[in-house]
Amino acid sequence: MTAAEKKQLAITACKVRMGIVTATHGAKAGHPGGSLSAADLFTYLYFKELNVDPANPKAPDRDRFVLSKGHTAPGLYSALALRGFFPVEDLPTLRHIDSYLQGHPNMNTVPGVDMSTGSLGQGISVAAGMAKAAKLQNKDFRVYTLLGDGEIQEGQVWEACMLAAHYKLDNFCAIVDNNGLQIDGNVADVMSPYPIVDKLEAFGFKVCAIDGHDFDQIEAAMNTARETKGQPTAIVMKTVKGKDVSFMENNAGWHGKAPNDAEHEQAIGELKAILAELEGK
Amino acid sequence: MADVKKIATRDSYGNALAALGAEHENLVVLDADLAGATKTGVFKKAFPERHFDCGIAEANMICVAAGMSTTGLVPFASSFAMFAAGRAFEQVRNSIGYPHLNVKIGATHGGISVGEDGASHQCCEDFALMRTIPGMVVMSPSDDIEAKACVKAAYEHVGPVYMRFGRAACPVFHGEDFQFEIGKGEMISDGTDVAIIATGIMVAEAIEAAKVLAESGISARVINICTIKPLDEEIVLQAARDCGKIITCEEHSVIGGLGEAVCSLLSEKLPTPVKRIGVNDEFGHSGPAAALLKQFGLSADHIVEVAKEFVGK
Numbered sequence: 039m040t041a042a043e044k045k046q047l048a049i050t051a052c053k054v055r056m057g058i059v060t061a062t063h064g065a066k067a068g069h070p071g072g073s074l075s076a077a078d079l080f081t082y083l084y085f086k087e088l089n090v091d092p093a094n095p096k097a098p099d100r101d102r103f104v105l106s107k108g109h110t111a112p113g114l115y116s117a118l119a120l121r122g123f124f125p126v127e128d129l130p131t132l133r134h135i136d137s138y139l140q141g142h143p144n145m146n147t148v149p150g151v152d153m154s155t156g157s158l159g160q161g162i163s164v165a166a167g168m169a170k171a172a173k174l175q176n177k178d179f180r181v182y183t184l185l186g187d188g189e190i191q192e193g194q195v196w197e198a199c200m201l202a203a204h205y206k207l208d209n210f211c212a213i214v215d216n217n218g219l220q221i222d223g224n225v226a227d228v229m230s231p232y233p234i235v236d237k238l239e240a241f242g243f244k245v246c247a248i249d250g251h252d253f254d255q256i257e258a259a260m261n262t263a264r265e266t267k268g269q270p271t272a273i274v275m276k277t278v279k280g281k282d283v284s285f286m287e288n289n290a291g292w293h294g295k296a297p298n299d300a301e302h303e304q305a306i307g308e309l310k311a312i313l314a315e316l317e318g319k
Numbered sequence: 320m321a322d323v324k325k326i327a328t329r330d331s332y333g334n335a336l337a338a339l340g341a342e343h344e345n346l347v348v349l350d351a352d353l354a355g356a357t358k359t360g361v362f363k364k365a366f367p368e369r370h371f372d373c374g375i376a377e378a379n380m381i382c383v384a385a386g387m388s389t390t391g392l393v394p395f396a397s398s399f400a401m402f403a404a405g406r407a408f409e410q411v412r413n414s415i416g417y418p419h420l421n422v423k424i425g426a427t428h429g430g431i432s433v434g435e436d437g438a439s440h441q442c443c444e445d446f447a448l449m450r451t452i453p454g455m456v457v458m459s460p461s462d463d464i465e466a467k468a469c470v471k472a473a474y475e476h477v478g479p480v481y482m483r484f485g486r487a488a489c490p491v492f493h494g495e496d497f498q499f500e501i502g503k504g505e506m507i508s509d510g511t512d513v514a515i516i517a518t519g520i521m522v523a524e525a526i527e528a529a530k531v532l533a534e535s536g537i538s539a540r541v542i543n544i545c546t547i548k549p550l551d552e553e554i555v556l557q558a559a560r561d562c563g564k565i566i567t568c569e570e571h572s573v574i575g576g577l578g579e580a581v582c583s584l585l586s587e588k589l590p591t592p593v594k595r596i597g598v599n600d601e602f603g604h605s606g607p608a609a610a611l612l613k614q615f616g617l618s619a620d621h622i623v624e625v626a627k628e629f630v631g632k
Binding site: 152170 | 369388391410414419
């Protein structure tokens with residue numbers, strides 16, 4: 039991609055992060071840490087990779103994205119809003135009573151959400167079902183799903199991996215957000231999922247291990263996924279939980295906690311500084 | 320009923336799928352290594368390209384079916400009731416029920432009549448589990464004719480459906496002209512002293528019991544409830560008004576099934592004495608289906624006994 043394109047993605051990702059901070063602040067709850075770690079991926083998907091149309095969110099031949107780690111809805115919502123699926127101004131209503139922005143993704147209330155998720159381990163199976171259905175109907179849409187590195191402790195994830203490889207779902211791409219932290223601490227200490235790459239390879243996936251904050255690497259992995267035939271692709275991306283908000287970075291405490299007013303102000307200030315630098319102001 | 324034709328409703332399920340599959344290209348079937356037992360193998364033989372074995376991974380299968388349904392396919396996901404409703408309960412709840420997806424769950428081997436496999440496979444909790452999911456239609460057909468009609472109605476219904484079929488052959492008492500509608504109960508025979516409201520294989524037992532009761536001068540109304548949810552409230556209320564006494568019969572725990580659904584309705588709208596015949600909060604065990612049903616009181620004889628004492632004749 040061109041330098042200008044990369045810069046534009048970085049600018050958008052920064053805005054996605056602002057949306058995450060604003061939404062969780064407005065909700066006084068939610069999951070900023072894992073939303074921020076996946077913000078670059080959300081940005082790449084919705085602004086570069088996915089064939090989707092905000093004016094026609096249910097288009098039958100669109101690409102699908104299933105947020106298997108459903109608790110990072112603030113990240114998905116922020117990207118969807120910026121992409122034009124619904125007003126950015128609605129983000130602070132996250133989790134409010136009667137808001138359509140439910141705490142976890144709801145496909146029936148939020149435009150652009152392809153599956154209701156939240157219970158870990160299920161989204162990847164649903165995504166595999168969509169991919170299998172595409173094959174059966176000779177449709178060429180692709181299906182992407184994002185998992186947490188803690189989430190892959192769920193046994194069902196591996197049932198889904200077995201199925202995706204067995205049915206040679208090369209239109210299916212599973213992405214693991216390896217930010218290294220879950221609620222109770224380091225994933226390696228709580229219940230180690232490592233080695234993630236080796237496991238996925240053993241399950242029959244083409245695996246790309248990348249830096250999840252590097253758009254060149256994300257692009258290369260997505261291209262590999264599209265070009266790989268006869269097997270599904272997994273992208274294991276090393277990320278920083280809480281990325282770009284200094285006091286949230288690499289801190290498990292920010293898995294499921296909202297910023298208060300002062301923290302919100304500081305976080306937005308930090309992101310504004312990043313944005314200003316990117317925009318060369 | 321010795322001379323009556325007997326067919327297991329799991330066979331009806333497989334045959335109905337194959338028949339519907341010929342009419343509807345978007346009908347797909349998923350199974351979890353039990354195609355021979357659930358009888359989805361009948362569909363597989365006819366439409367191998369639309370039958371997907373998901374291996375011994377029921378939780379995954381339920382969610383894969385959910386994903387397929389979002390693209391316009393109508394998946395029938397099949398396993399034993401114990402695993403479809405039990406093991407995969409939370410997947411059914413969150414990935415099918417909550418998004419209200421158009422997935423049909425065909426659960427075979429419901430109840431104690433599973434027989435020799437014993438308690439681990441005798442699911443007497445599925446009605447209770449599935450009833451609690453908002454928007455879920457729960458059906459338990461009584462014979463071959465009704466089971467086939469039920470599968471067709473499930474295909475035509477838009478939204479999640481749970482269907483329970485049995486392993487053991489049971490009498491076919493409906494005629495080929497039987498008209499089925501989701502949510503509609505069926506009065507099989509009229510009566511005024513007591514109403515026997517039954518579901519699944521217990522309907523044939525209730526019919527038999529009513530004949531025996533008639534010989535003792537007891538007029539028993541027999542009602543077949545295939546759709547446990549949404550319950551046909553009017554047919555139950557009318558039975559309460561006309562008979563004043565209700566007996567419910569199901570091959571399920573007395574907790575959470577048809578009996579409780581009837582009691583809940585009546586206690587709020589028309590308090591009426593009810594006796595519940597079902598599995599009394601205990602696990603089953605191995606044995607021939609017929610012997611087990613008798614041992615657990617799921618028989619015409621036991622219905623007669625309960626009815627006589629209840630009516631006081």
